[in-house]
Amino acid sequence: MTTSKNDNIKKDNELSPELYHIAREKGTEAPFSGKYWDHHEKGMYQCAVCGTELFSSDTKFDSGTGWPSFSEPMNTEHVILKEDNGHGMRRTEVLCKKCGAHLGHVFPDGPRERGGNRYCINSTCLLFKGKK
Ligand SMILES: [Zn+2]
Numbered sequence: 425m426t427t428s429k430n431d432n433i434k435k436d437n438e439l440s441p442e443l444y445h446i447a448r449e450k451g452t453e454a455p456f457s458g459k460y461w462d463h464h465e466k467g468m469y470q471c472a473v474c475g476t477e478l479f480s481s482d483t484k485f486d487s488g489t490g491w492p493s494f495s496e497p498m499n500t501e502h503v504i505l506k507e508d509n510g511h512g513m514r515r516t517e518v519l520c521k522k523c524g525a526h527l528g529h530v531f532p533d534g535p536r537e538r539g540g541n542r543y544c545i546n547s548t549c550l551l552f553k554g555k556k
Contacts, residue, residue, distance in 0.1 A: 446548050466482075469552055480494075485535060502521055506519060
């Protein structure tokens with residue numbers, strides 16, 4: 425674990441309008457618009473709000489949806505999964521455990537050989553750190 429002081433969490437007025445909309449108002453970026461859906465470098469995707477390590481490039485796969493897709497979180501202790509019945513759909517919301525940012529949703533249509541889950545995450549909520 426790296427240091428996890430709460431003062432690493434960006435305040436709402438420090439977030440870009442896009443990040444605020446998605447992380448705090450549970451918005452969704454347009455598919456194929458984000459910076460990471462077609463990003464294939466090795467490394468770690470962190471929370472754009474607080475820096476928590478959320479997803480490893482090792483679990484990223486091409487889902488064809490236009491959003492970064494992962495088969496599992498880097499550490500299940502770093503995320504919260506929450507039932508979301510909004511917009512007339514039953515979905516499972518994915519939130520950052522540390523800062524509460526809305527990240528995206530998890531769907532049960534991921535690659536079966538990797539466990540069958542697809543974490544569909546907004547690029548805007550992620551910050552990529554390449555392996556050195
Ligand atoms: Zn966070």
